[in-house]
Amino acid sequence: MTQQEFLRELEEVLEADAESIKGDETLADLGSWDSLAVMSFIAMVDENYGVTLAASKLASAKNVEDLIALLGDKISNT
Amino acid sequence: MINPMELIDRTIMVTGASSGIGRETAILLSQLGARLILIGRNAEQLNKTLASLEGTAHHVYTFDLSNIDEIPRWMKEVTSASGPLHGLVHSAGLQFTRPLRIMSSENIEELMRVNVTAAIFLAKAFRQKGVSADSGSIVYLSSVMGLVGQSGQSAYSASKGALVTLTKSLALELSRENIRVNCVAPAMVTTEMSGKMLELLTPEQVLQIEAMHPLGLGRPRDVANAIAFLLADTGRWITGTTLVLDGGYTAH
Ligand SMILES: NC(=O)c1ccc[n+]([C@@H]2O[C@H](COP(=O)([O-])OP(=O)(O)OC[C@H]3O[C@@H](n4cnc5c(N)ncnc54)[C@H](OP(=O)(O)O)[C@@H]3O)[C@@H](O)[C@H]2O)c1
Numbered sequence A: 001m002t003q004q005e006f007l008r009e010l011e012e013v014l015e016a017d018a019e020s021i022k023g024d025e026t027l028a029d030l031g032s033w034d035s036l037a038v039m040s041f042i043a044m045v046d047e048n049y050g051v052t053l054a055a056s057k058l059a060s061a062k063n064v065e066d067l068i069a070l071l072g073d074k075i076s077n078t
Numbered sequence B: 001m002i003n004p005m006e007l008i009d010r011t012i013m014v015t016g017a018s019s020g021i022g023r024e025t026a027i028l029l030s031q032l033g034a035r036l037i038l039i040g041r042n043a044e045q046l047n048k049t050l051a052s053l054e055g056t057a058h059h060v061y062t063f064d065l066s067n068i069d070e071i072p073r074w075m076k077e078v079t080s081a082s083g084p085l086h087g088l089v090h091s092a093g094l095q096f097t098r099p100l101r102i103m104s105s106e107n108i109e110e111l112m113r114v115n116v117t118a119a120i121f122l123a124k125a126f127r128q129k130g131v132s133a134d135s136g137s138i139v140y141l142s143s144v145m146g147l148v149g150q151s152g153q154s155a156y157s158a159s160k161g162a163l164v165t166l167t168k169s170l171a172l173e174l175s176r177e178n179i180r181v182n183c184v185a186p187a188m189v190t191t192e193m194s195g196k197m198l199e200l201l202t203p204e205q206v207l208q209i210e211a212m213h214p215l216g217l218g219r220p221r222d223v224a225n226a227i228a229f230l231l232a233d234t235g236r237w238i239t240g241t242t243l244v245l246d247g248g249y250t251a252h
Helices: A003-014 A035-049 A055-059 A064-070 B020-031 B043-052 B068-082 B105-126 B154-177 B192-199 B203-211 B220-231
Strands: B011-015 B035-040 B059-062 B085-090 B132-141 B179-186 B242-245
Touching: A003 A035, A003 A064, A035 A055, A055 A064, B011 B020, B011 B068, B020 B035, B020 B043, B020 B085, B020 B220, B035 B043, B035 B068, B043 B059, B059 B068, B068 B105, B085 B105, B085 B220, B105 B132, B105 B154, B132 B154, B132 B220, B154 B179, B179 B220, B220 B242
Parallel strands: B011 B035, B011 B085, B035 B059, B085 B132, B132 B179, B179 B242
Antiparallel strands: none
16 A cells, blocks of 8 residues: 555544645644544554554554554555 | 253254354363364364364364355254254354444444344254254353443444344244243453454553453353353253353443
């Protein structure tokens, strides 16, 4: 999946407006990064990327780039 | 000495026998004297269960329970080889955590198919002439999530709540056929299913869940014991009931 596709999925998880997330935000900036968003993110990543993310790993993520890094080479740079 | 839960000469089918609660239930039932028919999709894991059973004359069949319409004919075939069933335990089931924002209708349908629709069709199959013996007992696996809620669990808890009332209606419909229908509602039991769920949580969240179980998390044997109690003559006068096994989870 591309980074752009990932950002659109993240918008769905956060219930943010379409095309509103650019990729350089901190999670604190996004405001809606709460427990339901975390739960949704874990389920989305499991279904769309086949990656099982422990919540403890997610806890150390500070910004959108950290989320992308968690998925490693599952997300291409383009 | 007597054993009021003995199951000598009873034939019992267990779905989901390749893992967790279903596996442990099959092992206990064999130790109580029953002949088992083990059902699941994973042959290797089913054979692992088979190797842990006491006694012989057990059978293993791989079958995908999402093939709902095939269930009655399939069960007829199985029992023509094994002889009629005295009991059926439906421990096969799916679980996922999914808030509404990312819930799809496919997610829900897949879950309902195995957890609920298959449960109904297993009863439809069980009551066929020749498939069950002159008296029978069905046990479903509900959950405390079918009695109380938790966010992210809407589809799963809907499926498990459905089993509670399915049990009551079938108990009434099948009493004249000498078939008892009950279910058990466990809180968190350490199995592959709960392991997968806990894996996704932070250590603090895990502690929080543990704290909701005054007697700690359950073991598969805790659930197997209750299932055996409902299947054996100890359950003779019990039908339409949901037996809660939760270490105090719903006592709050
Ligand atoms: N563990 C808990 O904390 C807990 C608590 C309350 C209620 N329960 C309920 O107890 C039951 C057993 O749970 P568990 O923890 O033992 O789960 P598990 O370890 O995940 O085992 C689930 C079983 O279901 C079978 N299964 C799934 N889909 C199937 C299909 N389409 N066809 C045939 N078999 C299928 C699997 O077999 P194959 O992979 O071989 O197909 C496996 O044997 C479930 O209904 C669950 O909802 C569990």
